[in-house]
Structures are given as structure tokens and as C-alpha cells.
Amino acid sequence: MNEDKLELFYEPINLGTNKTDIVFYKNIDLLLTAFFADTVIQGIDGKPVIISNKKQRRVFVTDTNVAKLPQFKTFISTINLKEHSLIILPAGEKNKTIENVLAIAKTALEDGHMRNSVFTGIGGGVICDMTAFAASIFKRGAKLELVPTTLLAMVDAAIGGKTGCDFDNWKNMLGTFFPAQKLYDCPDFVQSLSEEEYRSGLGEVVKTGMLYAPKLFQIMSDEKQKVLSRDPETVYEIIKRCSLAKANIVQRDLMEKGPRMELNLGHTFGHAYESLAGLGKIPHGDAVAWGLGRTVELSVVLGYCQNDYKNDVFACLNNYGWSTAPIPPELAQDSADSLIQIMHKDKKNSGEKIRCILQKELNMTIIEEIADSDIRAVL
Ligand code: GLY
Numbered sequence: 001m002n003e004d005k006l007e008l009f010y011e012p013i014n015l016g017t018n019k020t021d022i023v024f025y026k027n028i029d030l031l032l033t034a035f036f037a038d039t040v041i042q043g044i045d046g047k048p049v050i051i052s053n054k055k056q057r058r059v060f061v062t063d064t065n066v067a068k069l070p071q072f073k074t075f076i077s078t079i080n081l082k083e084h085s086l087i088i089l090p091a092g093e094k095n096k097t098i099e100n101v102l103a104i105a106k107t108a109l110e111d112g113h114m115r116n117s118v119f120t121g122i123g124g125g126v127i128c129d130m131t132a133f134a135a136s137i138f139k140r141g142a143k144l145e146l147v148p149t150t151l152l153a154m155v156d157a158a159i160g161g162k163t164g165c166d167f168d169n170w171k172n173m174l175g176t177f178f179p180a181q182k183l184y185d186c187p188d189f190v191q192s193l194s195e196e197e198y199r200s201g202l203g204e205v206v207k208t209g210m211l212y213a214p215k216l217f218q219i220m221s222d223e224k225q226k227v228l229s230r231d232p233e234t235v236y237e238i239i240k241r242c243s244l245a246k247a248n249i250v251q252r253d254l255m256e257k258g259p260r261m262e263l264n265l266g267h268t269f270g271h272a273y274e275s276l277a278g279l280g281k282i283p284h285g286d287a288v289a290w291g292l293g294r295t296v297e298l299s300v301v302l303g304y305c306q307n308d309y310k311n312d313v314f315a316c317l318n319n320y321g322w323s324t325a326p327i328p329p330e331l332a333q334d335s336a337d338s339l340i341q342i343m344h345k346d347k348k349n350s351g352e353k354i355r356c357i358l359q360k361e362l363n364m365t366i367i368e369e370i371a372d373s374d375i376r377a378v379l
Contacts, residue, residue, distance in 0.1 A: 125157030132163035136178035151201025155242035160250030203285025266291030
């Protein structure tokens, strides 16, 4: 041992967060029975082992939108509240606060939950992120399972362990990395979403298609009718393709040290738009969709990509009613400087310059630090 130095080595933080099962359920009723059903896993000797979920205590967290769905009304009335806890938070981005994260932790504490209780978030990205954040800090880490009920949460937010809440009008400024042990996916949820919520999810779908999945981009470009009518097979295919693409990246780079940053395509512009408009005013996926347009425009300005690709992306975005204008219609036309100022706070930045995710073409992405003047040229 060196006389002046002690080296300490640790086991990985938060055991049990090293694997996520994404299980698809045929319908919502089947999904809801799964919380209390026994599960069979493969033992180390290869033989099946039955894990009883019947005694597993849970902290259910959901929001007012989900709680009013008919299946959930019935489900909620059957929860044994002596064993389990139920927290129903107000819906929407403006409620993605540290106060609500602490409210989840407080209920769990008051109801006597331990680290082995399963925090179970049932909702869109806001509920999944806040439940996961609360689970990650409760007694230094409890168990976590998520039921994403919006397209956006199924294709993006619930996968890959990002947790958090907004803070001081900055989006997702507080948070941790803490993957769920299980995701319960059911494409049927998509049928009950409002038009606004559904379209918001589609923004992230276009992003994933541009990044990794040409077939997905083609579906979004060529099969608008099936997509917009929520054709069940198309919806399932979209969710499956996005889940596979995202799983592939987060397995390689959970903590966003390298390739995972690509998932922020369109987000540098999109987050700035959301913040400037006031968090909760613009649906996240709509802001990302506008950001995708600005990103390819910037990629053309910097000489990385050809107009042909930009035109394909613009056509796809316009097809779903998203603006490809330099400044989105909801913002004042002289918002360029304010947007750039907000972009300087982006979590991806590590120096003075704004770090942007750019594209050479479909499925070919680069990450670069960009001068403000270049960003200004596309706003
Ligand atoms: N939503 C981007 C990510 O999960 O990294």
C-alpha cells in the first residue's frame, strides 16, 4: 500500500438495477393482474423458480388522468391499502416538481415501506420519471417498476433509467440514473390518449427513426393514415421498434457518457423551446419535433448534410402538423437570443459552447460543440 494513499473499491451502486425486463401485455386487464401474480424465473441451475409477488408491498404512483380510466377505477378500488400505498398526483408537466417527488417519499415513509417495497409508477413520462426519482432516493434506493401509459413514455421516457423532475423552470434539472427492474407495456393504452398526447409521443418516434431505424422513419413518412388512426398493428410495431433501438443504446451507455447523447437529437432546441414557452405549455414531443427540424437545418448550414435529407425530414414533420419554421409560432419572433441563452444550460454541455447532436443523413449522427453564431443562423 502506498503510504500517502488509500484506494477504496466498491461493488456497483444499487444492486438490482442492472437489468430491466420489458414485458408486453395483450390488454390492460391482464397487465393489472400481473402486479400480484407469481412470476417464474430461471434459477441458477436452469430450473424454474417461482417468485411470489403476493407478499410484495407496493407504492403505487399515478395521476388524475390515469386514475379516471375505467380499468383503473376498478383496479384502484381493489388495492389493499393496509398493505400497499396509492398516491394520485395532479397530471401534467407543471406538476413535475421536487415537492411531488418528496410527497411520494413521504407517503412511503409514513406507510412504513422499506427498501424492498416496489415503487410502481403508472403513467406518462412525468409520473415515470418522478416515481423513479423517489425510488432512487428512498432509503438510498428501493425497488422500481414502471407502467408507461403514454406513447412517449413507452417509446422513450420509461426505458433506460433516467429519473428526475423539473426545477426552477429548468427541465429535468434534478435527477438520477436508476433503471426500473420491469416495464409493463400495453399498446392498448395508446387508444385512450388525447390527440395532443399521442402526437407528442410521435415526435420521439420520428427522432428514434432518424437516429437508428430507417424502417421506422419510413413508416412515419409513408403510413400517416395508419399512424394517425392508431392502427393497433402499426402502434405495436412503432413501440417495439423504438424499444429495441433505445434498449440497444442504453445498454451500451447507461450514464450518457457517449453514444446515449445521440438520443438528445432535437432536444437541445426542443428543451429551450419548452423552457422559454413556460414548462408545460408545449408538449415535449412537439418541442422535440420542432427541434429536429432546426437540427437538420443546422446540419445543412454546417455542411454536414444535404438538402435532400433535410427535405425528407421537413416533409415528415409537416405531414403531422409540426412547424419547421426558424422560430415556432408560439414564441415571439425575436426569441433567438433567449433560446441560445437557455441552450447554454443544457446538461450535455461541458464547456463554453453548446453541444449539439447533428446528422449527416438518416442513421448517421455526430456530436459537436457549436458556436452561438452558427446556431443563430438557423433561428
Ligand atoms: N430521452 C433521452 C434519454 O433517455 O436519454
